[in-house]
Amino acid sequence: MNKLQFKQDRPLDFIALGRLCIDLNANETQRPMEETKTFTKYVGGSPANIAIGVSRLGLNTGFIGKVSDDQMGRFITSYLTETNIDTDHVAIDRTGAVTGLAFTEIKSPTDCSILMYRDNVADLKLDVHNVSEGYIKQSKALLISGTALAQSPSREAVFLALEYARKHEVVVFFDIDYRPYTWASEEETSTYYNLAAEKCDVIIGTREEFDMMEKLLNLEASSDEVTANRWFSYNAKIVIIKHGGEGSIAYTKDGNSYRGGIFKTKVLKTFGAGDSYASAFIYGVMTGMSVKEAMRFGSASASIVISRHSCSDAMPTVAEIKEFMSSAEEILQETY
Ligand SMILES: Nc1ncnc2c1ncn2[C@@H]1O[C@H](COP(=O)(O)OP(=O)(O)O)[C@@H](O)[C@H]1O
Numbered sequence: 001m002n003k004l005q006f007k008q009d010r011p012l013d014f015i016a017l018g019r020l021c022i023d024l025n026a027n028e029t030q031r032p033m034e035e036t037k038t039f040t041k042y043v044g045g046s047p048a049n050i051a052i053g054v055s056r057l058g059l060n061t062g063f064i065g066k067v068s069d070d071q072m073g074r075f076i077t078s079y080l081t082e083t084n085i086d087t088d089h090v091a092i093d094r095t096g097a098v099t100g101l102a103f104t105e106i107k108s109p110t111d112c113s114i115l116m117y118r119d120n121v122a123d124l125k126l127d128v129h130n131v132s133e134g135y136i137k138q139s140k141a142l143l144i145s146g147t148a149l150a151q152s153p154s155r156e157a158v159f160l161a162l163e164y165a166r167k168h169e170v171v172v173f174f175d176i177d178y179r180p181y182t183w184a185s186e187e188e189t190s191t192y193y194n195l196a197a198e199k200c201d202v203i204i205g206t207r208e209e210f211d212m213m214e215k216l217l218n219l220e221a222s223s224d225e226v227t228a229n230r231w232f233s234y235n236a237k238i239v240i241i242k243h244g245g246e247g248s249i250a251y252t253k254d255g256n257s258y259r260g261g262i263f264k265t266k267v268l269k270t271f272g273a274g275d276s277y278a279s280a281f282i283y284g285v286m287t288g289m290s291v292k293e294a295m296r297f298g299s300a301s302a303s304i305v306i307s308r309h310s311c312s313d314a315m316p317t318v319a320e321i322k323e324f325m326s327s328a329e330e331i332l333q334e335t336y
């Protein structure tokens, strides 16, 4: 089968699995972290941002994750509930683990970085007992975030969720979401990423992330096309390779490729681009847009989010994206 087939009889549209964290975004921009005194707190973590984006666009969304048993964990769960995300499968850690924190530094629109505090984090304590077959089979689609593969017991929870998704024909989106500080070695990283990607229907990552997955394989002269074709011999139907401010390219199993442009915007910070792109792309393909249209929708959402202070809170509605697309300048690059 070449195309994504979403089972229309399912009560849930989309479930995301992975980390639920906190972003602390610097209020004083144009300066280094050492000189930053105040931050604004938002829900963060790539799969959380994507779920929030998808829910704000109107899809019926749920989450499988684990939060700390404290004020931070409760803040996250409340925010998800307010955003209409089902939290019945967000478990509470009872071992004293903490919420992961991402402090963001916004030195300039092109010079942004993230300082992560991720020792003993609750999200990586997600275990197989927190993954319900009955819940997964109620959904049309599942998103796996690669960071959840970084450690046990979360790693096993991901593989079990993948197993249930395949068994019940739930379409699986895999956001590579590679964060090196969460992993012990390049060999371990590449091995688990490849094992998980084999089971997924849509794989989304940056060129650098795919390079990381291919490092051990000694692929001769890898290119976006070589990368994509490798996955079509497994389960992938769509492979998207993101190229930052130069746009993105999607390959489909039927042999086509589609180049995605960007929409010009006043960039405040660069992080959040990938998550907003993913959420609007997923919404697009799940609501009948073509791959090309869904990529444009993703790019427009990314442009909106990178012009705003947060990632999660900044996720736009369908009306906002459409309005933005009607007036923003679109640029298509042919540099890759
Ligand atoms: N400077 C930018 N201006 C406009 N759109 C951008 C810019 N940077 C990224 N985007 C959009 O966001 C998408 C994902 O960005 P990218 O940086 O590749 O992902 P990630 O945030 O995961 O590293 C791009 O394909 C593009 O559509």
Ligand SMILES: O=C(O)C[C@@H](O)[C@H](O)C(=O)COP(=O)(O)O
Pocket (backbone or CB within 6 Å): 021, 023, 043, 044, 045, 046, 047, 049, 102, 114, 270, 271, 272, 273, 274, 275, 276, 311
């Ligand atoms: O994913 C995290 O833990 C941090 C995010 O919440 C953060 O805001 C971010 O890095 C967004 O990632 P991107 O969309 O891949 O740029």
